[in-house]
Amino acid sequence: MDAATPTVPVVESAALAALPGVAHAFFTRQGGVSQGLYASLNGGLGSRDDPEAVRENRRRMLAALGLAPGRFAIPWQVHSADVAVATGPWTRDDSPHVDAVVTATRGLAAAVTVADCAPVLFADVNAGVVGAAHAGWKGAFGGVLEATLDAMERLGARRGDVVAALGPCIRQPSYEVGPEFAARFTAADPDNARFFAPSARPGHALFDLGGYVVARLEGAGVGTVDDLGLDTYSDEARFFSFRRATHRAEPDYGRLIAAVALTEP
Template sequence: MDAFAAAESRAPAALPVAESGALRALPGIAHAFFTREGGVSTGIYRGLNGGLGSNDLPENVIENRRRMTAHLGLEAGTLVLPWQVHSAEAVVADAAWERMSAPHVDGVATKTIGVAAGVTTADCCPILFADPHARVVAAAHAGWKGAIGGVIEATIARMEDLGATRSGITAALGPCIRQKSYEVGPEFAARFTADDLDNARWFAPGDKPGHAWFDLGGYVIARLKRAELGRVDDLGLDTYPDEERFFSFRRTTHRAEPDYGRMIAAITLT
């Protein structure tokens, strides 16, 4: 038995994932906010690293992704992941693509059975969307740039292009960095208040002079609710303090580590 076959034979039938109760209740939908648990990567990437953009061994990432698609009941190579650039752009996809040909966007919508719309994160907000009646699903990567720029709204618009209705869409926010872990400088807060003075409510006084704790998750949830979707769910999970379950870019930066793993959030039609 070769090394890959051995890895395949010991792969768990189901991975320990985070799920949205709201999405889980929908008919014909399978989803997962994958954690770092259940994978074959080692060292600083220990666990289920899904990032081909990391410096992890590619064969480890490919096996980790195979486990993810198997968890969703799909074949290997069926994740539809954009080349994320912290943009406010989203696209429609009807098939998976190779990484080097992936569009440079941060949201993807599909109504194709057999593929999973997904995004990679390591502190930014992963958002999964589903309209079970129109049979449309989507995923968005919302860092602060994408969130303030409009990636949420762009992803919803692509779902509408496929026949979804806002009142029929359920959206769920997965593990991301939360306010108690996200201290930012004064110039950061100024960007948000310059866009809308009401954005000051997402900042609390920080521990350092002139700094503030930013509630990225709260800001994202507010934009989702402003879009008048049928239902909005928030798992309320913080990536930064929970090293056993989640990768975190900010934690890696504070430790001066050379790289970090990525988690994948994905959703598919069944």
């Protein structure tokens, strides 16, 4: 990072940090230039924030990763189970409408934006393949995590060699859902009942998105799964939260970025 770039706080996975030749970060909302609702490290060009502020925030994020400006491959997320392979950076306008990205290109950050949904970063250093997935309940339920692993394998990865890290997301004490939500999961698999706890409101439940994501990763045969256990909703000082903004009837919200890259040899 050059002297002109302020230090940007990051949250890291110990499992990913131990891998040689891999840079990663779960960025917080701290260390940027955005104002108001977006203060301060808003990474979402899809928000109504000043685009130039977001671009400066992204420049700072890439500097923190040790990468050149503009070296993000961030998809236009649509809560799908679709994955794209990146060989170079994307602009907002030319980014594919998918919810995960994998790459074998060094110096390119595979990244996703989140604000309660689960960010999952993947790396197989033996194959030289990394990936990032945006796993809200719909994407996780629909198979975005398994699809990401499939795409990595097509680039030469082995899922038993993959390290996957689950970053800050909305956690069970903060995630109340209605009866139809829980019924969808238990209809697909009765064992999914373990991811729901009683809520104070009759007929409602608290959903363990993080636990569900970890179970899907482990069930898919990922070699190492590291769950950071951080709650976006309850930690306002560090994280943006769509649900928190909704509960406050705020008109918009910032986006966090999670990114992983193969560093230059």
